[in-house]
Amino acid sequence: MKPKQEIKVVAQIIQELALFLMYHGYKSYAISFEDGDHDETFLLELPNLDQKLIEQMRQQIEQPREESIEAYYFELLGDLDTKEDLELLGIFIDTMAVKQTESSVQITLKRKK
Amino acid sequence: MKSLLHTKPLTYITLLILLILPFLVDDLSAIYEGSLAILTHPSLLISDYLRIGGLGASLLNLALLMVMNITLIRLLKLKLNGPIFAGLLTIAGFAFFGKNLINALPIYLGIYLNSKFQKVEFKSLIIVLLFSTGIGPIVSYLIFGTGWAYYLSIPAGLVIGILTGFILPILSAHMVRFHKGYNLYNIGFTMGLVSLFFSAILRAVFKLDLFSFDTSTTETYHTFLYILILVGSLLTLIFSYISNPKAYKDYPKILKSSGRLASDYMRETSKETTMLNVGIMGLISLVFITVLDIKINGPVFSGILTVVGFAAFGKHPRNSIPVMLGATIWFLYVRHTTGSVGTGLQIAVLFVTAIAPVAGRHGFWVGILAGFTHVMFTPLAYPFQGGFDLYNNGFAAGFVAAIMIPLFDFIRKDKIGEDTP
Numbered sequence: 001m002k003p004k005q006e007i008k009v010v011a012q013i014i015q016e017l018a019l020f021l022m023y024h025g026y027k028s029y030a031i032s033f034e035d036g037d038h039d040e041t042f043l044l045e046l047p048n049l050d051q052k053l054i055e056q057m058r059q060q061i062e063q064p065r066e067e068s069i070e071a072y073y074f075e076l077l078g079d080l081d082t083k084e085d086l087e088l089l090g091i092f093i094d095t096m097a098v099k100q101t102e103s104s105v106q107i108t109l110k111r112k113k
Numbered sequence: 114m115k116s117l118l119h120t121k122p123l124t125y126i127t128l129l130i131l132l133i134l135p136f137l138v139d140d141l142s143a144i145y146e147g148s149l150a151i152l153t154h155p156s157l158l159i160s161d162y163l164r165i166g167g168l169g170a171s172l173l174n175l176a177l178l179m180v181m182n183i184t185l186i187r188l189l190k191l192k193l194n195g196p197i198f199a200g201l202l203t204i205a206g207f208a209f210f211g212k213n214l215i216n217a218l219p220i221y222l223g224i225y226l227n228s229k230f231q232k233v234e235f236k237s238l239i240i241v242l243l244f245s246t247g248i249g250p251i252v253s254y255l256i257f258g259t260g261w262a263y264y265l266s267i268p269a270g271l272v273i274g275i276l277t278g279f280i281l282p283i284l285s286a287h288m289v290r291f292h293k294g295y296n297l298y299n300i301g302f303t304m305g306l307v308s309l310f311f312s313a314i315l316r317a318v319f320k321l322d323l324f325s326f327d328t329s330t331t332e333t334y335h336t337f338l339y340i341l342i343l344v345g346s347l348l349t350l351i352f353s354y355i356s357n358p359k360a361y362k363d364y365p366k367i368l369k370s371s372g373r374l375a376s377d378y379m380r381e382t383s384k385e386t387t388m389l390n391v392g393i394m395g396l397i398s399l400v401f402i403t404v405l406d407i408k409i410n411g412p413v414f415s416g417i418l419t420v421v422g423f424a425a426f427g428k429h430p431r432n433s434i435p436v437m438l439g440a441t442i443w444f445l446y447v448r449h450t451t452g453s454v455g456t457g458l459q460i461a462v463l464f465v466t467a468i469a470p471v472a473g474r475h476g477f478w479v480g481i482l483a484g485f486t487h488v489m490f491t492p493l494a495y496p497f498q499g500g501f502d503l504y505n506n507g508f509a510a511g512f513v514a515a516i517m518i519p520l521f522d523f524i525r526k527d528k529i530g531e532d533t534p
Contacts, residue, residue: 087380
């Protein structure tokens, strides 16, 4: 993907995540981003996250990335309409990891370059 | 038995059957003459290749287009997914209704040049490529329909075809925002706008008449094609069941989805569950045409195959039936008041499923309203775009979705909670 488009995709992934959490009523969360040498990392941190929601995220995001679809549908990212549709985000993400402690939940999403 | 739905053997067997089938239904000379008639036809909407070239030549056109596209997919090392399946079935359907090798190749070349210009992998543009030949008639018309000498018409057709292919990936990615992904035929919408541009120039500057062609259709092959689709749909259901008897367990996942772009059911469920949906949508299409007494001609055949193809990429009974019913209401009204229904409205009952995600998002009644509105848009969209965009319903659907979605989102703006089943 072209650099300018890639920057847009990153910004739109962050917006998609923010909308998803807010649609589900979460009022306190942090999203950070790091542009590494081999991949881009999105770190989502919340005080707590419903287990069902984590499972939903796993089901919808932990699917193989679809690079053949990316170039065509990236403009729809960041325009989440419902609480349910995270599949589009899954097309752009390679891996998802969840780390839970008593006081926080960390979700790491990676997108390979 | 799990290998039944394994892509490679099934693909090769299907291609072999497709290549043999034309020679079982027609003799060699009829196929040759029919193919020549198809390849040299201007192919503007509505061109029924069954009438123009006959069954054998139309089936050969389908087989050759499929061989070319599947070979390309194999060369690019792409795996079968929902949009690719939808693209292939759309090509198969429109092989009876405006697409052929001559009008496809310049557009493909334009898309290839775009990938080189953008310095992106050619395979990243595969979705655009598979749907791109919906604007193939611009090539065929310029070469064979303008009446210009070949030394002028051939370069004009090739250059415009390549140029169209080049700009399609740029425009289609942006157009998707216009309807927010609620029109499944997004490239059809994009091509409608491009067609509008060409049509304006050809009509205003070159004073060409785009609507003087014979748009009649033939129903001679109705029974053969009906049985073909029925057997195909049933076989798909049987293969799905044999490959995974529990495939139906994931089916509610498909039924719950709005179908908004990009809903790839092969990715979200499995090939078997998707094939279950494919078979069911094939049968639903047959039920509608049977009840409405629509006979299968080239355009209707392409409509059914497009519904079936998009059963892997956004369409399912819950979001498709409401919009089809909406179109049916207008269909019945027109038939009751005028005594007959034109091909455009007949195929709109099938192609209206372009806006199935509107029903998936806002429910049954909004779906009916959307379907009803859509079939009134399509006859207006046709003269607007000049007949170069074979996906005229996709062009109309873009406007319908762009109006319906913001309107009903506004009405439901404080009801996010309703989205949770």
